[in-house]
Amino acid sequence: MTTVLEKVRAGREAAGERWRGAPRWVRWVLLAAVIAFFYALPNKEFYQWLGPIPTTGSNFGQVLFMMSIYVLLAVGLNIVVGFAGLLDLGYFGFFAVGAYTVAVLTSPSSDLKTVWPWLTVLPIGVALALVSGVLLGLPTLRLRGDYLAIVTLGFAEMIRLTATSAGFLRGQRGFNQIPHPPGEHADGTPIFGVLDARPYYWLVLTLIILVVLGVRNLTRSRVGRAWISIREDEDAAQLMGVPTFKFKLWAFASGAAIGGLAGVLFAGKQNFVNNQSFELLNSIIILAAVILGGSGNILGAIVGGGLAYYLIERFRGVELFGIELYEYRFMFFGLCLIVMMIYRPQGLIANRRRAAEFKDRRKEVIVGG
Amino acid sequence: MLLEIDDVSLLYGRIQALHGISLQVDEGEIVALIGANGAGKSTTMRAISGIRPVAGGRILFNGEDITKLRADLRVRRGLCQAPEGRGIFPGMTVLENLDMGAYTRRDRAGIAQDLDRVLNLFPRLAERRKQPGGTLSGGEQQMLAVGRALMSRPKLLLLDEPSMGLAPMLIQQIFTIITEINEQGTTVLLVEQNAQQALARAHRAYVLETGRIVKSGTGEELLHDPSVKDAYLGVA
Ligand SMILES: Nc1ncnc2c1ncn2[C@@H]1O[C@H](COP(=O)(O)OP(=O)(O)OP(=O)(O)O)[C@@H](O)[C@H]1O
Numbered sequence: 001m002t003t004v005l006e007k008v009r010a011g012r013e014a015a016g017e018r019w020r021g022a023p024r025w026v027r028w029v030l031l032a033a034v035i036a037f038f039y040a041l042p043n044k045e046f047y048q049w050l051g052p053i054p055t056t057g058s059n060f061g062q063v064l065f066m067m068s069i070y071v072l073l074a075v076g077l078n079i080v081v082g083f084a085g086l087l088d089l090g091y092f093g094f095f096a097v098g099a100y101t102v103a104v105l106t107s108p109s110s111d112l113k114t115v116w117p118w119l120t121v122l123p124i125g126v127a128l129a130l131v132s133g134v135l136l137g138l139p140t141l142r143l144r145g146d147y148l149a150i151v152t153l154g155f156a157e158m159i160r161l162t163a164t165s166a167g168f169l170r171g172q173r174g175f176n177q178i179p180h181p182p183g184e185h186a187d188g189t190p191i192f193g194v195l196d197a198r199p200y201y202w203l204v205l206t207l208i209i210l211v212v213l214g215v216r217n218l219t220r221s222r223v224g225r226a227w228i229s230i231r232e233d234e235d236a237a238q239l240m241g242v243p244t245f246k247f248k249l250w251a252f253a254s255g256a257a258i259g260g261l262a263g264v265l266f267a268g269k270q271n272f273v274n275n276q277s278f279e280l281l282n283s284i285i286i287l288a289a290v291i292l293g294g295s296g297n298i299l300g301a302i303v304g305g306g307l308a309y310y311l312i313e314r315f316r317g318v319e320l321f322g323i324e325l326y327e328y329r330f331m332f333f334g335l336c337l338i339v340m341m342i343y344r345p346q347g348l349i350a351n352r353r354r355a356a357e358f359k360d361r362r363k364e365v366i367v368g369g
Numbered sequence: 370m371l372l373e374i375d376d377v378s379l380l381y382g383r384i385q386a387l388h389g390i391s392l393q394v395d396e397g398e399i400v401a402l403i404g405a406n407g408a409g410k411s412t413t414m415r416a417i418s419g420i421r422p423v424a425g426g427r428i429l430f431n432g433e434d435i436t437k438l439r440a441d442l443r444v445r446r447g448l449c450q451a452p453e454g455r456g457i458f459p460g461m462t463v464l465e466n467l468d469m470g471a472y473t474r475r476d477r478a479g480i481a482q483d484l485d486r487v488l489n490l491f492p493r494l495a496e497r498r499k500q501p502g503g504t505l506s507g508g509e510q511q512m513l514a515v516g517r518a519l520m521s522r523p524k525l526l527l528l529d530e531p532s533m534g535l536a537p538m539l540i541q542q543i544f545t546i547i548t549e550i551n552e553q554g555t556t557v558l559l560v561e562q563n564a565q566q567a568l569a570r571a572h573r574a575y576v577l578e579t580g581r582i583v584k585s586g587t588g589e590e591l592l593h594d595p596s597v598k599d600a601y602l603g604v605a
């Protein structure tokens with residue numbers, strides 16, 4: 001087992017070296033190919049050639065859409081947990097804030113009867129998630145470690161319970177007829193709808209690319225250095241003159257905003273929001289996804305987020321010896337996590353990156369003049 | 370006067386760790402703070418660097434009252450501490466750690482100059498510049514902690530037990546370097562278990578006992594003080 005693992009590890013490190021060693025244009029071409037692959041993926045003409053990869057028990061486009069939502073969430077949570085080292089157990093709460101903002105302001109079932117278009121509510125949902133992140137962070141981020149975990153856990157439960165019992169949030173009845181994003185095909189039919197998940201997937205994919213670019217720039221700046229120093233040793237960071245509270249709040253708030261964005265997208269796609277979509281389990285799965293992929297690593301978060309949802313969903317409609325495997329999906333997911341934590345606690349994408357990244361950055365500085 | 374501490378007390382919950390201590394550090398000095406385990410030496414450092422709020426008293430730095438100032442802003446004023454237990458960033462390389470020392474600065478030329486200076490002071494760090502801090506030996510981590518604090522180009526350098534856990538030869542070396550840093554113009558406030566060395570190097574020193582200053586004088590004076598000899602110098 002170990003030898004196989006070591007071979008895999010050696011192979012990956014070699015791949016990493018080759019990637020970093022490759023000329024710029026090669027990297028760009030490869031990156032473009034990977035992105036093109038993911039844009040093409042939901043088309044049947046394309047994925048029918050991919051053997052057992054597409055899910056059997058559910059619409060593959062829908063699965064891809066949810067995977068992309070999970071990737072977005074994992075990328076956001078990775079800022080909080082991975083970069084700043086803050087244990088946030090209630091991240092899904094911000095997702096819920098985004099989704100409910102859309103629901104309340106756009107759905108005809110809402111008491112408000114504003115029925116605004118989706119696009120108008122998008123920035124409002126993101127802003128409200130950000131504000132709730134700041135409000136939650138202000139009193140708690142001065143505390144260390146466990147307190148934050150407990151408070152965030154409480155926050156997510158509070159949101160869920162409010163959604164269940166507060167009359168205007170309509171509990172299980174929920175909000176229907178949430179509008180879709182704007183846009184029409186040439187023949188006048190709307191681009192975004194309930195039946196075809198692909199446009200939504202493409203939209204989220206595009207947003208992921210933008211968000212990742214933004215996060216990557218942040219992490220390579222003074223902000224990123226501050227986050228990593230806080231993660232590694234908060235006292236020392238403070239002694240080096242890092243305003244730790246400010247940067248923790250910043251990490252928390254930007255994570256929350258990304259979570260809210262995911263919620264806004266989800267609400268539009270599902271067309272319907274009720275209290276069933278915000279179980280605590282989701283927060284845990286996202287956290288597991290970040291750790292699975294490799295905490296503190298953007299690529300790791302992407303891989304982890306996509307994989308977490310895929311692993312769980314792949315079991316749908318799969319039978320083995322007459323047993324419906326989907327019933328046991330969380331057991332398999334848990335097993336995967338345990339095995340990972342034993343053999344590869346640092347996550348799928350190794351964290352040796354930072355030293356190399358630094359080298360890389362130096363090189364780029366020189367090359368880029 | 371560069372640093373003046375006036376009647377400072379500090380509480381950890383209900384435990385009072387400092388009972389109204391006062392001390393001064395003049396520009397250009399090395400001042401040592403000695404005392405037994407648990408006397409409150411590190412606590413005094415925490416009060417000065419600002420990672421622990423004080424319960425009473427005043428701290429003046431360069432004539433400015435910094436008692437309530439946030440820790441990171443004190444660094445910007447020119448006060449930098451190398452923490453006890455080293456506190457280096459384990460996942461960052463030696464260079465990245467040193468870079469963090471210069472976090473508050475933006476003068477690239479000056480930073481490069483100080484980097485050269487630190488790497489000259491500690492050739493061992495220069496050899497290991499790409500190595501993650503966490504994999505350095507204890508002595509090397511200690512050097513890194515001192516070097517990193519120097520990277521902020523502090524007016525006052527706070528050192529909490531820089532010789533802790535070092536072999537005798539390295540202890541000599543680190544004290545020599547402290548003297549060298551001081552001669553290059555940095556004021557040093559030094560906490561030490563190694564009282565013999567500290568008193569020999571320091572211009573002045575204070576003795577701390579259960580949260581109170583019980584004695585002060587020049588290094589020379591305390592070195593020959595019978596009670597200090599008995600309690601801290603371990604000479605029969
Ligand atoms: N975080 C804390 N919470 C509660 N009590 C503390 C805390 N830190 C220190 N103390 C107590 O305050 C007193 C002074 O501790 P301090 O660390 O300042 O001692 P010190 O003189 O640096 O000792 P040493 O030489 O062992 O480093 C001790 O009695 C210690 O137990």
Ligand SMILES: [Mg+2]
Binds near residue numbers: 412
């Ligand atoms: Mg101490």
